[in-house]
Amino acid sequence: AQSVTQPDIHITVSEGASLELRCNYSYGATPYLFWYVQSPGQGLQLLLKYFSGDTLVQGIKGFEAEFKRSQSSFNLRKPSVHWSDAAEYFCAVGVKNTDKLIFGTGTRLQVFP
């Protein structure tokens, strides 16, 4: 069965520090992978997506993610975190044909000044 695991429930970083959020997936074929961000009381906003091609994808707000098939991972990175990045981050895999999304449980990011 398809699934997504985000091992880190809560991460705290200082402003200006680098960030890496982990995501592992289970899927029987080449996956479609997504990272969404959710601020309190807001809907989900797409940060970036991987469908095929270059395994390093660039997104909005300075985020990037790398698809590693051998590790079944799609980790999200940012070289320098801003206080406004504090939010909940969700990794998701898209199921082909229906394109429904299967989400991980999320990682809450807290940023200290």
Place this chain on the structure above:
Amino acid sequence: DTGVSQDPRHKITKRGQNVTFRCDPISEHNRLYWYRQTLGQGPEFLTYFQNEAQLEKSRLLSDRFSAERPKGSFSTLEIQRTEQGDSAMYLCASSPSGRETQYFGPGTRLLVL
């Protein structure tokens, strides 16, 4: 260009009452998805439409739940005889077609007392 809108944003109801939520997708988006998100969890797929056809329903969607998308435009999600376990955020998303980004609305937060 307006995004996905949902109405109401908040709903408080008593156990046993019926509630109906509305989702207006981005214009000309053929696919419309409903998800449910409980506290501390990622969104879970409920159902989706391709135009007016409802193509898949999750096992989470008990017979108390019904969704429609008449004329392939807006969609409604009705919950009959609400239970406290139905308390959650109900998210709607739309996409132009398959293998496309899903754009999420702000959600409807339901509290069943």
